[in-house]
Amino acid sequence: MDxxxxxxxxxxxxxxxxxxxxxxxxxxxxxxKLAGVRAITDAAVLDCAQVFVPPPALPGRPPxxxxxxxxxxxxxxxxxxxxxxxxxxxxxxxxxxxxNLALDIMWRFAGMPEAFYRDWLRVAREEAHHFDLxxxxxxxxxxxxxxxxxxxxxxxxxxRTETNLLARLALVPRTLEARGLDASPQIRDKLAxxxxxxxxxxxxxxxADEIGHVAIGNFWYKRLCEQEGRxxxxxxxxxxxxxxxxxxxxxxxxxxxxxxxxxxxxxAALQAG
Numbered sequence: 001m002d003x004x005x006x007x008x009x010x011x012x013x014x015x016x017x018x019x020x021x022x023x024x025x026x027x028x029x030x031x032x033k034l035a036g037v038r039a040i041t042d043a044a045v046l047d048c049a050q051v052f053v054p055p056p057a058l059p060g061r062p063p064x065x066x067x068x069x070x071x072x073x074x075x076x077x078x079x080x081x082x083x084x085x086x087x088x089x090x091x092x093x094x095x096x097x098x099x100n101l102a103l104d105i106m107w108r109f110a111g112m113p114e115a116f117y118r119d120w121l122r123v124a125r126e127e128a129h130h131f132d133l134x135x136x137x138x139x140x141x142x143x144x145x146x147x148x149x150x151x152x153x154x155x156x157x158x159x160r161t162e163t164n165l166l167a168r169l170a171l172v173p174r175t176l177e178a179r180g181l182d183a184s185p186q187i188r189d190k191l192a193x194x195x196x197x198x199x200x201x202x203x204x205x206x207x208a209d210e211i212g213h214v215a216i217g218n219f220w221y222k223r224l225c226e227q228e229g230r231x232x233x234x235x236x237x238x239x240x241x242x243x244x245x246x247x248x249x250x251x252x253x254x255x256x257x258x259x260x261x262x263x264x265x266x267x268a269a270l271q272a273g
Contacts, residue, residue, distance in 0.1 A: 006161065011038070015045075016044060016045045016046060016050060017040055017044035017045065017046040017047075017117060018045050018047065018048075018050060018052070018106050018117060019050070019052065019259050020036070020040045020044060021040060021103045021106040021107045021121070021124070022052055022054060022103070022106075022107035023036055023039075024036025024037050024040065024103050024124075025040070025058060025100055025103040025104055026054075026055050026058060026059070026060045027059065027060045028060040028061060028062055028126075029049065029062055030062055030096065030131070030135070030145060032060075033060065033096075033099060033100075033128075034099075034128050034131070034132060036159045037099065037103070037124050037125060037128045038128075040121060041126070042118075045093065046114055046117060046118075048110065048111060048112060048113065048114055048116075048117065049110055049111060050110060051110045052107055052108075054107075054108075058104070059103075059104065059155065061096075061100075062145075062146060063146075064113070064145075064146030064147075065089070065093060065145070065146045065147070065148060065149055065150040066149045066150070067149070067150060067151065067152045068149045068150070068151060069092065069151060069152060070151040072151075073090065073147065073148075073149055073150065073151050074086070074149075074234065078190050078191070078193070078194040079194060081141060081142075082201060082265045084141070084194060084196050084199065085141050085142075085143040085147070085148075086140060086148050086192065087187070087190070087191070088134055088137055088138050088141070088143075088199055089134075089138060089147060089148040089150070089186070090148070090150065091134050091203070091206075092131055092134035092135055092138060092145050093145075093150040094180070095127050095130040095134060095156065095206070096129040096131050096145070097152070097154040097155055098123075098127040098130070098131075098177065098213075099124055099127045099128050099131060100155065100158075101127075101154060101155070101158055101172055102120045102121075102123040102124035102127055104126050104158060105120050105165075105168060106120045106121065106124070107163045108162065109168070112165075112220075116220060119216045119219075119220070120216070124217075126209045126212075126213070127133040128211075130202075130205070130206050130209065130240065133205065133206075134200045134202060135201055137198065137199055140198075153176070154172070154176055154177075156242070157171055157172055157176055157245070158172060158174075160243045160244065162242060164226050164227070164245065165241075166221065166228070166239065167223065167236070167239045167242070167243055169220050169221035169224065170216050170221055170235070170236050170240070171239060171240065171243055171245045172217070172237045173213060173214050173216065173217025173218070173221075174214065174217050174218060174221055174236070175240070175245050175246070175248065176246075177210065177214055177215045177217070178211060178217075178257065178260065178262075179248065180206075180207075180210050181207065181210060181211065181214060181253045181256040181257055181260060182250070182252050182253045182256075182257075184206065184207040184210070184253070184256075185207075185253060186205055187203055188200045188204060188207070189205040191203065207225065207270055211259045211260045212260075213258055214257075214260035214261070215259070215260045215261045218260060218261035219261060222261075232266070233265060233266060234268050236266075237269075247273070248270060248273075249273075250271065252267070252270060252271065254267060254268065257270075
C-alpha cells in the first residue's frame with residue numbers, strides 16, 4: 001500500500017486524533033512529547049481519511065542525546081553504575097523512538113479502519129510510559145536522558161518505509177521491535193545479575209507490553225497481505241530485501257514471538273535464516 005501525501009483542505013483536522021499525533025511527533029522536548037501523547041484523548045475526533053502535510057524536521061527530538069553510528073555506541077560493563085546507566089539510556093532511546101514511530105504511523109497512513117489508529121494510540125501511550133519509567137530510573141541513578149550518545153536505527157527504517165504501509169508494518173514492529181522480544185530476557189538477566197532488580201523489573205514490564213505491540217503489527221500486516229492476495233512469508237522476504245532490513249540472527253524468544261502472533265511457518269523461516 002503506497003501512500004502519497006497532499007495538503008489537507010484548509011488545514012482542517014489539526015485537533016483531530018491523527019492531527020494531535022502529528023503535533024506530538026513534532027514536539028522536540030521529551031516533556032512536550034509526553035504531554036502531547038497525553039493530550040490525544042479517546043474522545044478526539046477521528047477522521048481516517050484526513051491527509052496531512054508534515055512540518056519540516058520530523059520527528060521532533062531534543063538536542064541531546066548526540067546521534068552517532070551504531071558502532072560508536074560503547075558497550076560498558078554491568079559491574080559499574082555507569083555501565084548500567086548506559087544500558088538503561090539505550091533502552092530509553094529505543095522507547096523514545098518507539099513513541100515517535102507509533103505517532104508517525106497514526107498520522108502518515110490515511111484510509112485505514114478506525115481500529116488501526118486506536119491500536120497505535122494504545123502503543124504510543126504505552127511506549128511513552130516505558131520511556132518515562134526508564135527516564136525516572138536513570139534519574140534515580142544520577143543520570144538523565146541525553147547523557148550518553150545514541151543511534152537512530154529505528155527511525156532510519158521508518159524513513160525507508162514512509163510511503164509504504166505494508167513495508168512499515170513488516171520491517172518496524174515485526175522486525176526491529178520484535179528483536180526486543182529476543183533481547184529482553186538477556187538484558188533483564190544482566191541487570192538482575194548486577195544486583196539492579198529495580199531496572200530488571202522495568203524490563204519485564206516493557207517485554208510484556210511489547211508482545212502486544214508486535215501483535216498489533218502482525219495483525220495489520222497479515223490483514224493487508226490478505227487484502228492484497230500476498231503470502232506473508234514471501235512478501236516479508238521481498239520487502240526486507242527491497243528496504244535493506246537487517247538479517248535476523250538468534251537466539252530467538254520463540255515463546256514471546258508466538259504470543260505476538262508469529263505462526264509456526266514464520267518462525268521456521270526465521271530460524272532458517
